[in-house]
Amino acid sequence: MSEAKSKVLQIIDENPVTVFSKSSCFYCTNSKDLLRDLGAKFHVVELDKTDDGSAMQAALKEINGQSTVPSIYIQKKHIGGNSHLQAMKSELHTLLAEAGALERR
DSSP: OOHHHHHHHHHHHHOSEEEEEOTTOHHHHHHHHHHHHTTBOOEEEEGGGSTTHHHHHHHHHHHHSOOSSOEEEETTEEEESHHHHHHTHHHHHHHHHHTTOBOOO
C-alpha cells in the first residue's frame, strides 16, 4: 500500500467527519459552510496546501473511485462530494449526531 493511501485511510479512521478539499474550490467551500452551519466538528485536509496532496488525491480515487473534491467521509463512510452532501441536508444532523461530530451549543 502506498504511503499516501495509508495516510488517507488513517485520517478517515481517526476523524468522525473528514473533508478532503482544495482551498480555492467553490464546492468545497459550500460543503464546509454547510457543515459549519450545522455545528459540525470536522477535519479538513486542503490537498492544495499539503506537500503530498496530489498523491493523496490519487489515493482517494483508488479508495472510492472519486477523483474530484470535496471528498467527504462521515463515520468512515464515503458520502461523496458537495452535491451528495447538499442532497442529504435533511438527514445530516442525525448522521453528525450519531458520529459524535456536533458542537455543543
